[in-house]
Amino acid sequence: MLAMVCAKYRTLDDALKLREVDKPVPKDDEVLIKVYASSINSWDWDLIRGKPLITRLGGLTKPPYPILGADVAGRVEAVGRKVKRLRPGDEVLGDVSGCGWGGFAEYVCAREHVLSPKPAGMTFEQAASIPQASVLALQGLRDKGRIRRGMQVLINGAGGGVGTFAVQIARYFGAEVTGVDRGDKLELIRSLGARRAVDYRKEDITIGERRYDLILDVAGYRSVFDWKRVLNPRGIYVMLGGSMGRIGQTILAGPWISLSGGGRMGVLFHKPKREDQQFVTELCESGRIQPVIDRTYPLTGVAEALRYLGEGHVKGKVVIRMDV
Structure with a gap:
């Protein structure tokens, strides 16, 4: 599969490389997701630069996770034997930062408890902006x-x-x-x-x-x-x-x-919680709130998307589509 890999703390263009990597295999309590969209967060920017220094606690010379991207939306392709709630074909969204990150790729594995159903009327881009x-x-x-x-x-x-x-x-x-x-x-x-x-x-x-x-x-x-x-x-x-x-x-x-x-x-420190994710998703589905998406970029444009985020001009969210 294709993934945007960050091997060292460097400038955006030097740090991020589009590479062919092994497709992940889900553990017993995980599902394999075919990712259709991800979104940019400030954590991605910090982890790629290694600044502030606290971001290097998991890796002094290189990011602790070679494939970044916390927010994902996609379709379940396979499930581990202990997975009870999800099935292949289910459309989901979630924050995978607690599962090793990996959203800037065509596939990612995540534990089922971090994933919520994607409403049928919501695009994958909208869903990826939520978690x-x-x-x-x-x-x-x-x-x-x-x-x-x-x-x-x-x-x-x-x-x-x-x-x-x-x-x-x-x-x-x-x-x-x-x-x-x-x-x-x-x-x-x-x-x-x-x-x-x-x-x-x-x-x-x-x-x-x-x-x-x-x-x-x-x-x-x-x-x-x-x-x-x-x-x-x-x-x-x-x-x-x-x-x-x-x-x-x-x-x-x-x-x-x-x-x-x-x-x-x-x-307030970041605490991913599926119930809160679902609460917001239901508000979006009912029309009470709506995700705001400024721009979308292909997987090859992650560096450009992060640069745009760093300039401070983003209105709402910046989304990554997996079309390359």
Whole structure:
């Protein structure tokens, strides 16, 4: 089978090579999936570059997984003898980051508990955009953020993969949403249900009289002390992504801010969960939310897709199709 292989930490063009590799064989508790689409996440970008250094914990000189790609959508081709729920021919989607990655390939093996049925009316491209980004958004808002109807919610990085899901999920729960991102993404953010959309290059959202009950920070590059200024005393700040320095600051300073009456501040770490994946898939199937796909690339275009992600212009998700 063909796969995009990353053998060393290098620049994108040097690191990624399209190669013919052995087709994987499912273990007893796994299924073999013919992949029709995958999608790009920031983890892929970090693992290929080996930056920040924490990404090298699994491999100092080369990525721990030679074939990256966490989000997949495809059709089950074979099943292990202990698999009970899935059968050959079933169309599925899932986050395979806990199964050794491997989404940037024509075939991948995954344990059945990470996979959900793909709705018949959903394209493989749409399905591949869901697993990681939407679950992060849902867990940040519902589980960590305790979102409720009528809340004032601010989403920083609202125009990206996680952010576009977060805006729609927050509206589903009845919150009033302010979305922050680049100016060229504001129209999209409003169209997804945000009451207010702010260009961070023109307005400092952390200065002013407006206060928020919940802040979901997808692009965490500002100090938590900046966000504390606009967080209600009983509010919750949740960091989903950003620089290691800011993540470390939130982990260390968050408890102190909470104890001093400045609201609860913490970091959400990635926790793939099939039930949450299915929750979002059902919302998509019912038309309450919709995946936002900016661009699609063939398997040969993974490097180009990652470069586009790194430029910060992506509106929603970038999807990889397996046609080469």
